[in-house]
Amino acid sequence: MESLVNPYVSVDCVLLGFDGEQLNALVVRQSGNNGEDVAGIYKLPGSLINLDENLDEAAQRVLKQFTGLSQVNMLQFKAFGGPDRLKNPEDSVWLVRFYNLNHHIDRIVTIGYTTLLRIDRKMRKLEGGYEAQWMPISELPRLAFDHSAIVDEALKAVRAKATLDVTLLFDLLPNKFTAAQLRNVMEVVLGITLDVKNFHKKLAQMPYVVPLEEKEDGVNHRAARYYKFKKLKNKHI
Amino acid sequence: MESLVNPYVSVDCVLLGFDGEQLNALVVRQSGNNGEDVAGIYKLPGSLINLDENLDEAAQRVLKQFTGLSQVNMLQFKAFGGPDRLKNPEDSVWLVRFYNLNHHIDRIVTIGYTTLLRIDRKMRKLEGGYEAQWMPISELPRLAFDHSAIVDEALKAVRAKATLDVTLLFDLLPNKFTAAQLRNVMEVVLGITLDVKNFHKKLAQMPYVVPLEEKEDGVNHRAARYYKFKKLKNKHI
Numbered sequence: 372m373e374s375l376v377n378p379y380v381s382v383d384c385v386l387l388g389f390d391g392e393q394l395n396a397l398v399v400r401q402s403g404n405n406g407e408d409v410a411g412i413y414k415l416p417g418s419l420i421n422l423d424e425n426l427d428e429a430a431q432r433v434l435k436q437f438t439g440l441s442q443v444n445m446l447q448f449k450a451f452g453g454p455d456r457l458k459n460p461e462d463s464v465w466l467v468r469f470y471n472l473n474h475h476i477d478r479i480v481t482i483g484y485t486t487l488l489r490i491d492r493k494m495r496k497l498e499g500g501y502e503a504q505w506m507p508i509s510e511l512p513r514l515a516f517d518h519s520a521i522v523d524e525a526l527k528a529v530r531a532k533a534t535l536d537v538t539l540l541f542d543l544l545p546n547k548f549t550a551a552q553l554r555n556v557m558e559v560v561l562g563i564t565l566d567v568k569n570f571h572k573k574l575a576q577m578p579y580v581v582p583l584e585e586k587e588d589g590v591n592h593r594a595a596r597y598y599k600f601k602k603l604k605n606k607h608i
Numbered sequence: 609m610e611s612l613v614n615p616y617v618s619v620d621c622v623l624l625g626f627d628g629e630q631l632n633a634l635v636v637r638q639s640g641n642n643g644e645d646v647a648g649i650y651k652l653p654g655s656l657i658n659l660d661e662n663l664d665e666a667a668q669r670v671l672k673q674f675t676g677l678s679q680v681n682m683l684q685f686k687a688f689g690g691p692d693r694l695k696n697p698e699d700s701v702w703l704v705r706f707y708n709l710n711h712h713i714d715r716i717v718t719i720g721y722t723t724l725l726r727i728d729r730k731m732r733k734l735e736g737g738y739e740a741q742w743m744p745i746s747e748l749p750r751l752a753f754d755h756s757a758i759v760d761e762a763l764k765a766v767r768a769k770a771t772l773d774v775t776l777l778f779d780l781l782p783n784k785f786t787a788a789q790l791r792n793v794m795e796v797v798l799g800i801t802l803d804v805k806n807f808h809k810k811l812a813q814m815p816y817v818v819p820l821e822e823k824e825d826g827v828n829h830r831a832a833r834y835y836k837f838k839k840l841k842n843k844h845i
Contacts, residue, residue, distance in 0.1 A: 375707065376659045379614055380689065380717045422613045425690035426717070450687045450719045452617060453662035470612065480617045480663070480717065482687045535772060 378452070378478035382429045383417035383518065384445070385483060385525035386438065388490040389543035391552060393507040394559045395490060396522055397437060400502035401465055401515045412461070414515035415522070416503070417481065419470065430484040437503055438494065444607035445484040448528035449521075452480035456517050465515070481516075485525040487542040487608050532608060533560055538579050538600070539608050547583060547597040550574055574598070615689070615715035619666045620654035620755065621682070622720060622762035623675065625727040626780035628789060630744040631796045632727060633759055634674065637739035638702055638752045649698070651752035652759070653740070654718065656707065667721040674740055675731065681844035682721040685765035688754060689717035699753050718753075722762040724779040724797075724845050769845060770797055775816050775837070776845050784820060784834040787811055811835070 386397040398413040416437040420429040426447065435441050456479060457463050466476050488494060490505055497503045506512075508526070513519055533539045543556050554570050557563065565573070574580055581601045586594040623634040635650040653674040657666040663684065672678050693716060694700050703713050725731060727742060734740045743749075745763070750756055770776045780793050791807050794800065802810070811817055818838045823831040 374658045374660075375616070375656045377614060377616055378657075379612070380617065419612045420615075420689070420717075421611045423611075423691060425692075426687055447686060449684060450663055452657070452719070454660060455662075480657075480719075482689070482717075531772075535768075 376478055378480050379419050379476055380426075381417050381419045381479050381481040382426060382433060383415045383451075383481045383483055383521055384430055384433050384437075385415060385485040385522055386434070386488055387485060387508075387525070387529065387543075388488045388494060388505055389556055389559070390490040390505070391545075392555065393509070395505040395507050396511060397497065397503055398506050398511070398514065399437065399504070401462075402469075402502060412515045413504070413506070413512060415518045419479070426482050430482075433484075434486070438488070438497060440488075443486055443488070445486045446528065446532070446608045447482060447484050449483045449524050450480060451483060451517060451521060451524075452478075453517075454478060456481070459516070462516050481521075483521050483525060485529060485608065487529065487539070489543055489545060491545070529608060530561060536606065537577070538606055541600045541602075542607060544600075547585065547599050549587065549595040549597060551595060553580070553598065613715055615717050616656050616713055617663075618654050618656045618716050618718040619663060619670060620652045620688075620718045620720055620758055621667055621670050621674075622652060622722040622759055623671070623725055624722060624745075624762070624766065624780075625725045625731060625742055626793055626796070627727040627742065628782075629792065630746070632742040632744050633748060634734065634740055635743050635748070635751065636674065636741070638699075639739060649752045650741070650743070650749060652755045656716070663719050667719075670721075671723070675725070675734060677725075680723055680725070682723045683765065683769070683845045684719060684721050686720045686758075686761050687717060688720060688758060688761075689715075690754075691715060693718070693754050696753070702752070718758075720758050720762060722766060722845065724766065724776070726780055726782060728782070766845060767798060773843065774814075775843055778837045778839075779844060781837075784822065784836050786824065786832040786834060788832060790817070790835065 388395045388397065397416060399416050401412045401414045416433050418429060418433050420426065430445050434443060434445065463475060498505065511522065540556050540560055544552060550570060554565050558565055579601050580598050583597045583599055585597045625632045625634065634653060636653050638649045638651045653670050655666060655670050657663065667682050668678065671680060671682065700712060735742065748759065777793050777797055781789060787807060791802050795802055816838050817835050820834045820836055822834045
């Protein structure tokens, strides 16, 4: 039947990282096989799927390739598959070069995955090898393909999940954190404003947040107490 | 690159219908092009995607084909794409016959959609044309492909959404309904048990449920009051 379509299938990963102040996404240069920059444009880390892997495995392969991390829970949040995903000719040219194909690709259906990461020293080091870069969500340039829309949908999905269960945000914070850091991460991810004065009261109502004896060290404002999360059970996005 | 895979992409629809007592799914016979029954097995309504349509459009086409309904909101809940989806040779044989292909299909990635429907007289009439049938979720036989797992995932997604917002269950009930009917639909879909005695108190706390003057007619138990939903805004799954 002529009218059926036999597209390629890819995964694209919206890796969201919190650096203590802002929510970032990991983006990579859209460069050719030989590392040559095609269009000065960034894209999400992603890949066409391989013959022997399922969708989750493809997402884990991409995560590993770009961050070195493995066995991090990822949320499959949406599939994107309109015929207009490849409407930009530069994206098509890039695909053929990058995957070393001898034909044009008409259509790619991509499956979006997302996860929440803490940008620590190790995650900072990523900025190099694959021309990967953490960019604040609020400052993202237009991304290749429909990747800007994919980031938006990932944020919606994460917001919905974390509104239901705040403990999912644990993965974004360091092991010990201040009340201000927790408030900030909640405000940034949930898109809400929390009252500074009442936040300590709110904190006291969170059975999964435990105050530590330890306080900040070497700060030139009043040292804030550290808190840690009590793992109720192993929950991730 | 040899190792890349170029699968077909389909949509499969988990149409969940409430008949006043039980939650049902619409299933169709896995029959050939000529209507011949291949394996006496049922499957979900679904289709490979066409050249000119996006994923949502393909899901709407399937909905229309099997129910006659159009413009019903559907939730895209998950993509399924493992290489083992076609491990049953009978499913592969069916695909080639049904789509009149001259080659074997190695892999199909399918995108799952779901929606909540009220099984009224019109929906009952479906049981005919396409050998479609409403079957209680609790009595579903093994379905073709991985469709049994797809139904399970749809139920999980619907449960998560409706737990967050009970008003999504409105679509399952008739325009006027009794307290017992609402309790039943909540119990069945959310997988919870609600206290019968306290349910009227609970009902009074639901600003979106309005009591009517009208009561049941011609029943041989004490006639129950009817209620209707007050549309806060147009929300669907």
